[in-house]
Amino acid sequence: MGDYFGPTQRLYLETQVDWEALLGLSRGAPVDVDAEVGAYRSILETTARLAQSFETDARKHWSEEATLTDDGGATSPPHIRRAYDQLREAGLICLTVGEAYGGYGLPTLLNGIVIEMIARADPSLMMVIGLQTGAANDIEKFGSEELKKKWLPRFTSGEVEGCMDLTEPQAGSDLGGITTRATDLPDGSVKVDGQKIFISNGGGEVHLVLARDDDGYDKSRGSTRGLSLVLVPRHQEDGSLNGVRVTRLERKLGIHGSATCEMLFDGAIGWRLGQKGQGFQAMLELMNAARLGVASQALGLADAALSDAIEYAWQRKQFGKPIAEQPLVRSMLAKMVVNAEAVRALLYHTYTLLDLNNAREKALARDSLSAAERSEIQQDFDRDTTRVRLFTPLCKYFATEVCDDLSRDALQVFGGIGFTMDSNAGKYHADSLIMTIYEGTSEIQASFALKEIGKGALGVVFHEIRGELAEMENDAVRARLAKRVTEMTQRVEQSLAILFSDPAYALLRAKLMAQMVIDVAAATELLHQVGADPARIDVAESFIMRRFLETEHASRRIEENAEGRLERDARVLARASG
Numbered sequence: 001m002g003d004y005f006g007p008t009q010r011l012y013l014e015t016q017v018d019w020e021a022l023l024g025l026s027r028g029a030p031v032d033v034d035a036e037v038g039a040y041r042s043i044l045e046t047t048a049r050l051a052q053s054f055e056t057d058a059r060k061h062w063s064e065e066a067t068l069t070d071d072g073g074a075t076s077p078p079h080i081r082r083a084y085d086q087l088r089e090a091g092l093i094c095l096t097v098g099e100a101y102g103g104y105g106l107p108t109l110l111n112g113i114v115i116e117m118i119a120r121a122d123p124s125l126m127m128v129i130g131l132q133t134g135a136a137n138d139i140e141k142f143g144s145e146e147l148k149k150k151w152l153p154r155f156t157s158g159e160v161e162g163c164m165d166l167t168e169p170q171a172g173s174d175l176g177g178i179t180t181r182a183t184d185l186p187d188g189s190v191k192v193d194g195q196k197i198f199i200s201n202g203g204g205e206v207h208l209v210l211a212r213d214d215d216g217y218d219k220s221r222g223s224t225r226g227l228s229l230v231l232v233p234r235h236q237e238d239g240s241l242n243g244v245r246v247t248r249l250e251r252k253l254g255i256h257g258s259a260t261c262e263m264l265f266d267g268a269i270g271w272r273l274g275q276k277g278q279g280f281q282a283m284l285e286l287m288n289a290a291r292l293g294v295a296s297q298a299l300g301l302a303d304a305a306l307s308d309a310i311e312y313a314w315q316r317k318q319f320g321k322p323i324a325e326q327p328l329v330r331s332m333l334a335k336m337v338v339n340a341e342a343v344r345a346l347l348y349h350t351y352t353l354l355d356l357n358n359a360r361e362k363a364l365a366r367d368s369l370s371a372a373e374r375s376e377i378q379q380d381f382d383r384d385t386t387r388v389r390l391f392t393p394l395c396k397y398f399a400t401e402v403c404d405d406l407s408r409d410a411l412q413v414f415g416g417i418g419f420t421m422d423s424n425a426g427k428y429h430a431d432s433l434i435m436t437i438y439e440g441t442s443e444i445q446a447s448f449a450l451k452e453i454g455k456g457a458l459g460v461v462f463h464e465i466r467g468e469l470a471e472m473e474n475d476a477v478r479a480r481l482a483k484r485v486t487e488m489t490q491r492v493e494q495s496l497a498i499l500f501s502d503p504a505y506a507l508l509r510a511k512l513m514a515q516m517v518i519d520v521a522a523a524t525e526l527l528h529q530v531g532a533d534p535a536r537i538d539v540a541e542s543f544i545m546r547r548f549l550e551t552e553h554a555s556r557r558i559e560e561n562a563e564g565r566l567e568r569d570a571r572v573l574a575r576a577s578g
């Protein structure tokens with residue numbers, strides 16, 4: 001069993017993030033960086049130790065499911081409650097919430113690493129912790145001061161849990177289909193009526209519900225305009241129930257310990273977060289954070305599968321030697337390691353950009369900046385907003401697809417035992433299956449990325465990447481690989497020119513395009529890591545050599561297979577549909 005606080009996590013904590021610049025921007029005053037980083041290290045060490053201690057219980061009770069409670073709620077199985085209580089006692093709940101409300105104001109990178117560690121031990125427990133933080137952050141960003149004071153200390157102490165309620169039977173990927181109704185009441189509160197499905201942690205006290213405003217209800221139907229985000233507690237002020245009920249629990253293929261609830265809102269009273277009619281924008285903030293959260297969850301789960309597969313491959317002997325020494329198995333394991341590291345590189349890079357922008361936002365809110373400083377910070381902020389907007393769906397797409405493939409390969413490494421419950425490989429793969437679906441499916445993430453590319457994001461991203469690669473070309477260790485990655489950027493742009501001449505064909509190729517951009521960005525970040533630790537060259541080289549050829553292949557598929565492709569697919573499907 002590998003260390004939960006691994007070398008790449010330490011690398012980012014110690015060398016890859018310029019904490020002095022980031023904390024300086026955020027606080028606007030001198031910061032004792034060593035003390036801050038020391039505190040971060042201590043949080044990560046405590047989380048790693050605790051998470052590792054949950055592992056045995058999580059595997060043993062993997063199939064245990066949530067249950068309904070008498071008061072119309074739902075509760076997770078006992079092993080999840082025990083682990084939650086320990087995290088709560090250690091103060092490891094809602095870490096990104098500001099200190100004014102009892103949190104640590106922890107950077108998102110560190111929170112991402114915490115989530116990854118918890119998910120490695122138990123992806124179901126991560127659902128509780130991840131939604132808890134996500135809901136609290138949204139309240140902090142969009143809630144009135146009164147709502148923040150009322151709820152956030154209860155979130156950071158772990159007293160209440162949260163969830164996000166978007167999906168309805170007819171509104172899955174397309175949230176324009178939402179019919180749950182939000183009606184204004186004279187005292188400024190909002191009455192919520194409707195049904196939601198698949199709500200993770202739906203037994204939690206605080207629901208953030210996306211609902212359609214009663215004013216203009218018919219006019220806005222079918223679109224994401226006219227929606228409000230409403231904070232709806234399960235109980236009223238006097239402790240009585242508030243018209244929120246779990247009507248059913250889903251039975252699932254994996255993440256059994258996470259309660260997946262059908263919810264009924266029947267005259268439930270809540271309070272708006274953000275502006276009336278702007279709920280989709282407020283929910284987008286939560287969804288983007290949740291997408292990165294699911295990417296961290298997938299990475300943690302991938303680590304669990306990888307660690308078990310490597311350990312088993314050294315123990316299991318066939319033909320007189322460990323199977324880890326058979327070239328086919330060794331290469332499969334090496335590919336798993338490299339892909340997990342590439343996911344980690346892109347994800348940590350994205351978190352770092354997000355943290356910088358959160359710090360810039362705080363700096364821009366201060367009056368003490370000169371006009372020149374303000375203009376420079378604003379420019380950097382705008383550039384990195386574009387980068388984060390493109391990287392967020394790419395992280396979710398890449399991490400969850402890699403987790404799916406990697407956990408399947410781990411099962412293969414275990415041979416027959418992998419298909420039985422005597423190993424944990426099947427559990428990992430079963431848990432991985434949901435990750436390419438919730439928080440927006442892989443197809444939706446690829447389409448979002450394409451939309452951002454269409455708005456010009458790739459130009460901004462590639463401008464930065466090319467500058468970074470050009471600097472690496474002066475460095476003997478990285479020059480050859482940096483050149484290859486620069487060539488990959490050219491191939492991507494060639495393919496893009498073809499795609500943008502035909503929007504329907506572009507949608508068909510959204511996943512190929514997403515993967516090509518991911519490969520360039522992850523490769524560049526892996527090369528940055530080599531700059532800090534030259535021993536990482538083999539991982540970077542393995543990824544780049546493989547992905548260089550894949551990029552060539554993908555771009556030829558886009559260029560040479562364009563003619564008549566959409567129509568041919570339609571004919572093939574028409575025949576199969578009878």
Ligand SMILES: Cc1cc2nc3c(=O)[nH]c(=O)nc-3n(C[C@H](O)[C@H](O)[C@H](O)COP(=O)(O)OP(=O)(O)OC[C@H]3O[C@@H](n4cnc5c(N)ncnc54)[C@H](O)[C@@H]3O)c2cc1C
Nearest residue numbers: 164165166167172173198199200260437438439440441443
């Ligand atoms: C265990 C679990 C937990 C969940 N937790 C939550 C939660 O906490 N809160 C919440 O609100 N929801 C939650 N969900 C719901 C989840 O987010 C949705 O299931 C998901 O967004 C997909 O919606 P859908 O199931 O309706 O699929 P559909 O939207 O019907 O999609 C079906 C298929 O069509 C594809 N597709 C649809 N539209 C397009 C398009 N435009 N282009 C390309 N392909 C497309 C999809 O990619 C998918 O492959 C959860 C679901 C599960 C199973």
